Amino acid sequence: MDRRSRTRRAWALLPAIALLATACAGGGATQAPTRVPTTDAPASGPASEGPASQEPASEAPASEAPASEEPASEGPASDEPASVAPSSDGSLPSGMPAEVGEGEGEVRILAWPGYVEDGSTDPEVDWVTEFEGATGCEVSFDVFGTSDEAFNLFKDGDYDVIxxxxxxxxxxxxxxxxxxxxxxxxxxxxxxxxALKDQPYNTFGGVHYGIPHGRGANLLMWRTDVVDPAPDSWTAVFDPESPYAGQVTAYDAAIYIADAAVVLMTTQPELGITDPYALDEAQFAAAVDLARQQRPLISEYWSDYTREMASFANQDSVIGTTWQIIVNLLQAEDPPVPVEAIKPVEGSTGWSDTWMVRADAAHPNCAYMWLDYVVSPQTQASIAEWFGEAPANIAACDLTADPEHCDIFHADDDAYWEDVYYWTTPSVECLDGRGPICKGFDEWLNAWTEIKG
Amino acid sequence: MNALYARPRSVASLLMAAPLTWLVVVYLGSLALLLVSAFWTYSAATDTIDTTPSLVNFGEIIASSTFRTIALRTMGMAALVTLTTAIIAFPIAYYMARVASHRVRGLLVVAILLPLWASYVVKVYAWRIILSEQGILNWSLEPLGVSGPGYGDVALWLVFTYLWLPYMILPIYAGLERIPTGLLEASSDLGARGRQTFRRIILPLAFPAVVAGSIFTFSLTLGDYIAPSLITSTQFLGNVIFSQLGAAGDLPLAAALGTIPVVLMIIYLLAARRLGAFEAL
Known part of the structure; x- marks a missing residue:
């Protein structure tokens, strides 16, 4: 009897420990919280008293947005519902406002890190406060590390702009x-x-779905004190005999398979890859093989840019994919981390971003004010220099602190962008028009899971 | 008030209503939803979820060698971490329960509980810094001409062992402390040597406590995804569940993957019962 009750008391400890365990695990699972700027300066712009005057069009329920009422076809975006195309009598497609009314006092933004800065990263880097002052739209924003994360956050969140x-x-x-x-x-x-207007990633069926933001290439970065000679080709991060095995890094997203495809365009021209996002069975298998072969060389994949920075600072990674902003931040550290980056000879994947507005945005007027503000010359100049990319607004080139910025980043140099392949969602219907023989994005995702092992 | 006073059962049920609702709705309800949604299917082409029950997800998991490898790797890691923590925890718990003075024992309990007060993420990041190429581990091993494991599965094993050790020590300590001294004295009086007493008296009596601790270390390792995503580039069950939800948006497949740890734990608990671990209850 004695033993029984004693053991029972021992077991009674368990729920307490279990509680502790869940508490700890719960704390760990907390993701980055919403960053709300602390600037509580009174809005000097037009105060939104009374109901904002909204056009009926902008109040159209989300269900009228195109494509949501019918299963998306696997075909190209050409078979649009006729209702979204601008009709001949000049009326606007549903969901498209005819004018911007008074601000709602708030706007919620989902953006790549570095696109929305309110001085919290660097007190000198702030273009949000001015916007808030001018429009009275209080900005709250979240950042993301990959397009996949962005898609799911936007889908389930209540953001106005992305x-x-x-x-x-x-x-x-x-x-x-x-x-x-x-x-x-x-x-x-x-x-x-x-070059950025009416592109397949921002205009669908002849209708604009966003405002171009800017573009850049994914670069090859290396530590100059470790990697010698300086690389000029992506093969440096795919070579199984690489002397830097175990210290290579790569971007942690399915879209990285396209980086392998870009290399194959040069190393195996017989595969006939013309667009790294339009890969048929054989081309896809070759790209996946190359990425799989790279796997043992990888120290760690990155999608959080602060972690990539730490990796290079600590020499856990010495060579791999990067963004210009990471290079800039590392070189600005004290003492500077000795890194350099180039666009390799094969060309590169890259991005051309678009500011888009949510179909049922709660703050459409502030959203439009943000759209106009973010592509204004001064803001474009600030973002382009901070992030290290080419601005979409060519007028920004006269306002950059470094007068050479637009030349360095080839803002208006179409030749430079010829071998930069902007991230595009792969679909079964080949993006290069070869018909429905390509691998869809879900297969890219599965392959990526399999590559990482 | 008086009416309630006369009905102690009503009072009890009223008092229990809130916690029971919590348990049933939030705890069991979400688990039930997980099980149900595992039988739904997700269409990537249309980005919709079809709620007609089917076994598609489970078929996909079984057919995929990647998922199989990941499930086995996760299980292997959980077993290894459990074994390591048990080996490390037992002597510490034994010292605390049977050897240490009252004062030392108190200090040790605090020392073991203290890390639990720190944020889990902070601890994992601390390990990242320790294990990094230019970290303190490599620095201290350098004179010996060896280098640390770097980031990877070995490093993850170290980190898990560190993280879950208290959950193993505390149950064993509680179990050992409650073994009556009389039993040990009797064993000694009957001529048993120290080793014999340990093997035939202490170990059997403490075994349920070890199993209790192992349930924690095993299940915590099975479910964790933050430590793997920070320490290693290989994937564990938690990581693929996260990427199915986060990147692919495939809730049903994630739910189906989520049932793997549940099933593993049920098998584990049944095995533990067969081993007699619960007989003491």
Whole structure:
């Protein structure tokens, strides 16, 4: 009897420990909280008293957004529902506002890190406060590390605006999550370089779904004190005999398979890859093989740019994919981390981002104000220099602190972008028009899970 | 008030209503939803979920060698971590329960509980720094001409062992402390040597406590995804569940993957019962 009751008391400890365990695990699972700027300065802009005057069009329920009412076809975006195309009598497609009313006092933004800065990263880097002052729209924002994360956050969240790369914008449109954008309400759209207008990742069925933000290439970065000689080709991170095995890094997303495809375009031209996002059975298998062969060389994959920075600072990684902003931040550290980056000879994957508006946005007027503000010359200059990319608005080039910035980043140099393949969502219907023989994005995701092992 | 006073049962049920609702709705309800949604199917082409019950997800998991490897790897890691923590925890718990003075015992309990007060993520990040190429581990091993494991599965094993050790020590300590001294004295009086007493008296009596601890270490390792995502590039069950939800948006497949740890734990508990671990209850 004695033993029984004693053991029972021992077991009674368990629930307490279990509680502790769940508490600890719960704390760990907490993801990055919403960052709400602490600036509580009173809005100097037009205060939104009374109901904002909204056009009926902008109040159209989300269900009228295109593509949401019918299963998205696997075909190309050409077979649009006729209702979204601008009709001949000049009326606007449903969901597209005819004018921007008074601000709602708030706007919620989902963006790549570095696109929305309110001085919390670096007190000098702040273009949100000015916007809040000018429009009275209080900005709250979240950042994401991959397009996949962005897509799912936007799908389930209550954001008004998103900076979507091409591998998210197509999915957002297909799912009916974004509204057509009336570019006439965004005066600064006029100054956007032509090469970025009416592209397959921001215009669907002849209707604009967003405002181009800017573009950049994924670069090859290396530590100059370790890697010698300096690489000029992506093969440096795919070579099984690489002297830097175990210290290579790569981007942790299915879209990285396209980076392997870009290499194959040069090393195995017989595969006939013309678009790294349009891969048929054989091409896809070759790209996946190359990525799998790279697996043992990897120290760790990255999607959180702060972790990639730590990795390079600690020499856990010495060579691999990067963004220009990471190079800039590492070189700005004290003492500077000795890194350099280039666009290798094969060309590169890259991004061309689009600001999109949610189909049932709670703050559509503030959203349009943000769209116009974010592509205004001064903001574009600030973002382009901070993030290290080419601005979409060519007028920004006169305002950058470094007058050479637009030349360095080839803002208006179409030749440079010829071998930069902007992230695009792969689909069964080949993006290069070969018919329905390509691998869809779900197969890319599965392959990526399998590559990581 | 008086009416209630006369009905102690009503009072009891009223008092229990809130916690019971919590348990049934939040705890068991979400588990039930997990099980149900595992039988749904997700279509990537249309980004919709079809709620007609089917076994598609389970078929996909069984057919995929990747998922199989990941499930086995997770299980192997959980078993290894459990074994390691048990080996480390037993002597510590024994010292605390049977050897240490009252004062030392108190200090040790605090020392073991203290890390539990720190945030889990902070601890994992601390290990990242320790294990990094230019970290303190490599620095201290350098004079010996060897280098640490770097990031990877070995490092993860170390981190898990560190993280879950208290959950193993505390149950064993409680179990050992409650073995009556009289039994040990009797064993000694009957001529048993120290080793014999340990093997035939202490170990059998403490075994249920070890199993209790192992349930924690095993299940915590099975379910964790933050430590693997920070420490290693190989994937564990938690990581694929997260990427199915986060990147692919495939809730049903994630739910089906989520049932694997549940099934494993049920098998584990049944095996533990067969081993006689619950007879003491």
């Amino acid at each position: 900076s979507a790369s091409g591998d998210a914008s197509g999915r957002l449109y297909e799912g009916g999550y974004v509204a057509p954008v009336n570019v006439d309400l965004v005066p600064n759209y006029a100054d956007v370089v032509d």
